[in-house]
Amino acid sequence: MKKIYKLIILxxxxxxxxxxxxxxxxxxLKAGINTSMFTTESKILKSNLxxxxxxxxxxxxxxxxxxxxxxxxxxTKFKTDSINAFTDxxxxxxxxxxxxxxxxxxxxxxxxxxxxxxxxxxxxxxxxYGTTDPTTTTNKGVxxxxxxxxxxxxxxxxxxxLRVLSVNDPLITSYAENTxxxxxxxxxxxF
Amino acid sequence: MRKIAFLLTxxxxxxxxxxxxxxxxxxxxxxxxTINPIRADIDIDxxxxxxxxxxxxxxxxxxxxxxSRHYAEGVNFSGEKGIHSNxxxxxxxxxxxxxxxxxxxxxVHPNYEIQKHSYLFFSTVNLKVVGYAxxxxxxxxxxxxxx
Numbered sequence: 537m538k539k540i541y542k543l544i545i546l547x548x549x550x551x552x553x554x555x556x557x558x559x560x561x562x563x564x565l566k567a568g569i570n571t572s573m574f575t576t577e578s579k580i581l582k583s584n585l586x587x588x589x590x591x592x593x594x595x596x597x598x599x600x601x602x603x604x605x606x607x608x609x610x611x612t613k614f615k616t617d618s619i620n621a622f623t624d625x626x627x628x629x630x631x632x633x634x635x636x637x638x639x640x641x642x643x644x645x646x647x648x649x650x651x652x653x654x655x656x657x658x659x660x661x662x663x664x665y666g667t668t669d670p671t672t673t674t675n676k677g678v679x680x681x682x683x684x685x686x687x688x689x690x691x692x693x694x695x696x697x698l699r700v701l702s703v704n705d706p707l708i709t710s711y712a713e714n715t716x717x718x719x720x721x722x723x724x725x726x727f
Numbered sequence: 728m729r730k731i732a733f734l735l736t737x738x739x740x741x742x743x744x745x746x747x748x749x750x751x752x753x754x755x756x757x758x759x760x761t762i763n764p765i766r767a768d769i770d771i772d773x774x775x776x777x778x779x780x781x782x783x784x785x786x787x788x789x790x791x792x793x794x795s796r797h798y799a800e801g802v803n804f805s806g807e808k809g810i811h812s813n814x815x816x817x818x819x820x821x822x823x824x825x826x827x828x829x830x831x832x833x834x835v836h837p838n839y840e841i842q843k844h845s846y847l848f849f850s851t852v853n854l855k856v857v858g859y860a861x862x863x864x865x866x867x868x869x870x871x872x873x874x
Contacts, residue, residue, distance in 0.1 A: 559784040559792055561849045593848045595784060597792055605786070605848040 563593035566606065568721030572614055584613035584627065592723055602640040604650065609633055612717065631659040632680040646690045654701055656680030695723035768864040771835050775860040779825025781817045782853045799823035821856040834858035
């Protein structure tokens, strides 16, 4: 199923869209907050609020279809609860650099929905003291890639949006089977 | 030592190959014919200006949209590489649009106006060509002694 999504995204770029008018590009800065949802039975992991900053560009291919690409620096935070003698209470954070690329379809003049794919890399998993927990498998340097679904509202130079990222590789393989990341963001066009 | 022995064995085996070459006829080397270049007389209509426009949008190096699907043959810039070769293709596309449906054979004195906007992910190129309509009147070859 994920391969199909990848193929859809790639085909958007490989398919030349024949338009007569010159395409318009706008872009700027983006900031947002994020939280994670973990697919796990143990319920050890609980999400905290993280943040992200990004540079984005939007290409208006037609009155309905846009292409959006970003370079994103995100901090994802979560904590472990001490539910038994083997787990401690800790706050963790993971940094990642991501490049999401997506196609957006305008349902109305201001509201658009998008689907795309995020390519990304995670950094170290560190706790509140800045040290890495040796008992957890951190997926350091592993891809932070996955399918993204986006909904956004444009108002003049500002864009408000909600995005769901389904990460292919779990944040911590010891505890979570899968991670979904939800972010609320604000974009401001500079050009 | 073993390596040297191995190499010598390989060399010895390689040099001991047998060959059989049979020759049926002696080939005749014909000299390459050089054709005189063809020249053309052109009628230039100074009152008829040709206009063509082509545009394209790129995501990184991939062309994702544009109105340049047809290219005029001969208007290519093979020496230009990378993004410049894309520009060459766009010039060919603009030339095709300028010539298409006009009845003219060539664009005389083409002037290109290029507008390029580059961003981190996307880049857009808009190219306009303006020139005079040229019509072939007569084709002829000049003898070598009159060059």
